[in-house]
Amino acid sequence: MSAPPHPEAARLSKQTVVLICMTIMSLGFVVWWNYYIKFSQDKMEGRLPIRSRVETDPGALVDQNGTVRNLDALRGKVIVWAYVYTTCPSGCAGLADEMKKLQDEFGKDPRFQMVSVSLYPEHDRPEMLKGWTTIKNFTGENWWFVTSKEGTEADGERVRGWMKKTFGMWAIKKSPEHIANNPADVWDHKVVFSLSDAKGNIRTPTDSLTFWDPFFKAFDSGWYPRPIAEDIKKLLEEASATP
Numbered sequence: 001m002s003a004p005p006h007p008e009a010a011r012l013s014k015q016t017v018v019l020i021c022m023t024i025m026s027l028g029f030v031v032w033w034n035y036y037i038k039f040s041q042d043k044m045e046g047r048l049p050i051r052s053r054v055e056t057d058p059g060a061l062v063d064q065n066g067t068v069r070n071l072d073a074l075r076g077k078v079i080v081w082a083y084v085y086t087t088c089p090s091g092c093a094g095l096a097d098e099m100k101k102l103q104d105e106f107g108k109d110p111r112f113q114m115v116s117v118s119l120y121p122e123h124d125r126p127e128m129l130k131g132w133t134t135i136k137n138f139t140g141e142n143w144w145f146v147t148s149k150e151g152t153e154a155d156g157e158r159v160r161g162w163m164k165k166t167f168g169m170w171a172i173k174k175s176p177e178h179i180a181n182n183p184a185d186v187w188d189h190k191v192v193f194s195l196s197d198a199k200g201n202i203r204t205p206t207d208s209l210t211f212w213d214p215f216f217k218a219f220d221s222g223w224y225p226r227p228i229a230e231d232i233k234k235l236l237e238e239a240s241a242t243p
Helices: 009-045 092-106 127-134 153-167 176-181 229-243
Strands: 050-053 061-063 078-084 112-118 141-149 171-173 186-187 192-194 201-203
Touching: 061 127, 078 092, 078 229, 092 112, 092 229, 112 153, 127 141, 141 153, 153 171, 192 229
Parallel strands: 078 112, 112 141
Antiparallel strands: 050 201, 061 141, 078 192, 171 186, 192 201
16 A cells, blocks of 8 residues: 655645646736737737738629620729629628729729629629619729629639639528528628739738738727728828828
8 A cells, every 4th residue: 555645745745736827827928918918009000910812813704785894904092892793682782782882982083993792603794793783873994893704603703712812702502402492592602802902912800810801890809800991091102101
């Protein structure tokens, strides 16, 4: 039979455990405090981290008027990017309404541009986009509604692949059974904005959040980034300061 642990040894063992726990808690607090300071500084400075660049082109695109559009024509512009499809039963129209507000605020600035990319080019041919934008009164040379030049599934996959790779905006087609019962409700997708600056850099509200949510109204909650309009102003100021 082994002897019971010496009281002094047991006491030292408990002290060691307490010391280790206090050390872990202290390190955790230091990590949290550094993160909080960085977050506070970023928020005060209105910092817009650079995520990546708009390096590639999705190929030939046409707008709602059938005009061929090339992204090279948008160099030097601050651009708001978003997904849209005309049969979307919820989200897309509201997102476009929010873009209309941005157009009303910034549309007279020649450095400002918006691009609504159809995630369903197989359906959203130019005439469909034209009818939809006319009914909704979404107009203006600074606002492109674009789809693939050809309405093939391969073209649709190419555009969707480019949006995911470039901006991280995913789109998932719903099941055939769901579509059969709800023909207009074809896609799950991110209902968000992405933002690129005049140099083609994709900017983000914070290091951890890569999109702007136009429907999240609690922008004053502290942990959530600023409304996108404030960051558009910052990027337009950057563009004006760039030779």
